[in-house]
Amino acid sequence: MRPSGRAPDALRDVTITPGFAHHAEGSVLIRMGGTEVLCAASVEARVPPFLRNSGQGWVTAEYGMLPRATHTRGDREAARGKQSGRTQEIQRLIGRSLRAVIDRAALGEMTITLDCDVLNADGGTRCASITGAWVALSLACRHLVRMNVLKTSPITGQVAAVSCGLTGGGAVLDLDYAEDNGAEADANFVLTDGGGIVEIQATAEKAPFSEAQFHALLALAKAGTDRLFALQLAALEQV
Numbered sequence: 001m002r003p004s005g006r007a008p009d010a011l012r013d014v015t016i017t018p019g020f021a022h023h024a025e026g027s028v029l030i031r032m033g034g035t036e037v038l039c040a041a042s043v044e045a046r047v048p049p050f051l052r053n054s055g056q057g058w059v060t061a062e063y064g065m066l067p068r069a070t071h072t073r074g075d076r077e078a079a080r081g082k083q084s085g086r087t088q089e090i091q092r093l094i095g096r097s098l099r100a101v102i103d104r105a106a107l108g109e110m111t112i113t114l115d116c117d118v119l120n121a122d123g124g125t126r127c128a129s130i131t132g133a134w135v136a137l138s139l140a141c142r143h144l145v146r147m148n149v150l151k152t153s154p155i156t157g158q159v160a161a162v163s164c165g166l167t168g169g170g171a172v173l174d175l176d177y178a179e180d181n182g183a184e185a186d187a188n189f190v191l192t193d194g195g196g197i198v199e200i201q202a203t204a205e206k207a208p209f210s211e212a213q214f215h216a217l218l219a220l221a222k223a224g225t226d227r228l229f230a231l232q233l234a235a236l237e238q239v
Contacts (some may be wrong), residue, residue, distance in 0.1 A: 002169070022038040026139030037125060063090045159191070167182070184206045
């Protein structure tokens with residue numbers, strides 16, 4: 001039995017609320033169980049120096065956690081004067097994931113930055129950030145079309161992410177903190193609605209796991225992201 005009482009292939013309760021940040025070109029608050037992340041997209045009419053005069057745009061991300069997003073208070077990284085390695089790794093992952101489903105030539109020389117701020121953390125914050133950020137990015141692109149800045153949206157597909165793990169009961173989907181903390185292996189899958197793999201991060205916490213166990217995790221991730229893709233589209237239909 002999972003600590004949450006869920007079936008092995010069950011996601012936590014997921015809600016995606018669009019328009020949560022009133023001033024952003026696109027935003028959502030995504031809730032996956034006890035994890036809540038505010039994802040806001042901001043558009044700037046410039047690109048990094050390495051893309052100037054290239055005709056291509058850029059999509060990037062920043063990630064952070066509020067001090068009391070976790071059980072004990074964490075210091076603000078700004079107070080420490082630098083970001084942790086974990087923060088840098090996660091925001092780069094979010095950026096890579098979103099760039100996999102956007103035509104940067106169609107975007108033109110603009111930058112869209114996705115700010116993903118964790119309000120409450122109960123496992124899977126990077127996965128929730130990617131899933132919510134795609135909706136915020138889509139809303140920002142829709143805004144650019146509505147304002148006649150772009151003729152059509154440069155979004156080429158959907159991307160979502162979900163965690164899976166191996167516990168005493170076998171392969172399970174969408175780990176919360178209690179499960180993640182004691183899992184024998186855990187993995188984050190970033191997948192597209194076209195069946196593509198953007199990134200897989202898988203780690204054995206105890207003994208190595210088998211190829212068969214990996215395929216069981218992948219099957220769960222595919223089913224889970226299919227449900228997340230439907231929830232993303234439902235969120236867009238609310239606007």
